[in-house]
Amino acid sequence: MLFPRPLRDQHRAPYAEAVEAHARQDWLRLNVPGHAADPTGSDRLAHLMGQTPLRLDVPPLVEGLDLGDPNPMDEALQLAAEAWGARRTWFLTNGASQGNRIATLAARSLGRTLVVQRSVHSSVIDGLVLSGLNAAFIHPSVDAGLGIAHGVTPADLAQALEAHRDAAAAHVVTPSYFGAVADVRGLAEAAHAAGVPLIVDEAWGSHFGFHPDLPSNALDQGADLVVSSTHKLTGSLTQSAMLHLADGAFADVLEPLIQRAFHLTQSTSASALLLASLDVARQTLATGRKRIAASIDAAEDIRRAIRSAGRFAVVSDDFDRFPDITASDPLRVPIDTRSGGISGHEARRRLMRDHRVMVEVATDSAVVAVIGACSDPQPARFVGALHALPAPLGEQPIPSLLRLPAPGPVRMTTRQAFLAPSCTVRAQEAIGRISADTLAAYPPGIPNILPGELVTAELVDFFHRTVAAPNGHVRGAADPGVVTMRVVREGPLHL
Known part of the structure; x- marks a missing residue:
C-alpha cells in the first residue's frame, strides 16, 4: 500500500474542531490552567502568544471534547489509526521519546532481553532503565568517512535473535537521521520467525506511505509497534507524537501493556494545543497529496542544484553501497560539506548567523536539511546561502575529525x-x-x-x-x- 485509503472522511479534524468551538464560547474559567484565558490578567503571556492559544488551552476531561461516548478525541484517534493503517493509535504529548519508553516498558512482559539496534535514540536507553530489560545490541552499518550510522540488515537481526532466545522484542530505527531506509519487511520476517514482535522507531518517517513517491510506512511492511514523531516532518507542534499498534499476531498481547505504559508516562494534564495539532497534522497529511508532491519536488530541486554546482556532495547519492539501505527519504537532503572546504558545524553556524537559514543537524562532516511534508522550503534561498559559504581551507576536501568510537564492554545491566x-x-x-x-x-x-x-x-x-x-x-x-x-x-x- 503506497497510499492509505482510510474508511472515514479524513478532511475533518474532530478534536481540533471541538476545541476551537469550545474556545469561541464565553466561559468564566474558574479552573486550571491558571491564566484562565484572561488576556488582562495574563497580559504578558497574551502579548507573547496571542489570545487564541490561551482560549484553546483547555484542560483534560471536558464533556464534548474528550469525555462522552463517543467523543471528538476518540474519533480523532480512530481517524489517525485508519490513516496510518493501525489497529490503534495513541496521541503522545511527551514526544516520540515517550513512545520509545512505552514500547520498552511494554516489551518487559514478553521476555528478559531487548534485541536493539545500537544507534537507537537515547530515550530507548531510558526505557531500559525503567523496564530493567537486558539489552543485546546489533551494530548498524557505519559510513566511516562521514562518521554516521545507518541501519541493520534482516540477517544481522536474525543472528542476534538466534543468540538470545530470551528476547522480548526487536527494536530498530528507520529511517536514520540522514534518511536511510532499512528493509522493514525483511526485519519483520526475521523477528516473527523468532517469535517476537518488531518495534520500529520511525520517528523520522511519520510521512511515509502518504504519497507514491515516499517509502511505504513500517506498519504496511509488517512492523508490530511503530513510534512516529509526528512533529518532525508532518507538522504537528513540537513535543507531539503518535504511537501505532498493528493489527497483527501480537496485537492482543501488546495492546493492554501499551495502554498501561501510556498511562504511566503521559501527563495527566496533556496539552489540548499539542493534541489538536496532532489531529490537524493527520488531516493535512491524509488530504494533502498535491502539497506533499510539491515538497518532494522542492527537495529534489535542492539536490539537483547542489549536484549541478559541483562544490558539495549529496550524501544519499552514495547509499547504494550499504547493504542495509533499501531506499532514502526524498524529503531529507543530507549534504557532505567537506568537499566544499568547510566543516558541517561551521556551515551550520554561518548559515544561521549570516543567512538566517536553519538546518536540522550538523556533524563534523555534514549538514542535513529536512523538508516538511506540506511545506514550501524556498529552494533557491537555501541553495544560494549554501554556496555563499566561504571555503576556509581553499576548496580542499577536509577529513572527518570525529570517528564514532566503539562502545566499551558491558559489565552491568x-x-x-x-x-x-x-x-x-x-x-x-x-x-x-x-x-x-x-x-x-x-x-x-x-x-x-x-x-x-x-x-x-x-x-x-x-x-x-x-x-x-x-x-x-x-x-x-x-x-x-x-x-x-x-x-x-x-x-x-x-x-
Missing part, C-alpha cells in the same frame, strides 16, 4: 548501573570504570556510552573533541566540557 551508588571523577580517572550515565554526542542523540559499560580512553577522547568543536554538545554529561564523568562507586553493591 543499564538499570543496575543507573540505580547503583555513583560518584563523579575526573574524566581520565573514569577510564576502566563503569559508567553510570548515558552520554551521546547530540544531535542526533545516539548513545556513545551507556550505564553499565566501561569507559574507554577512546570514548573520553571522542567526547573531548566533540565539545571542542563549534556547537559540539554531549547530552547527559556531568558537566558541559566532560571534564568529569559519573561512574559506579567501587565496592559491594546492594541493589
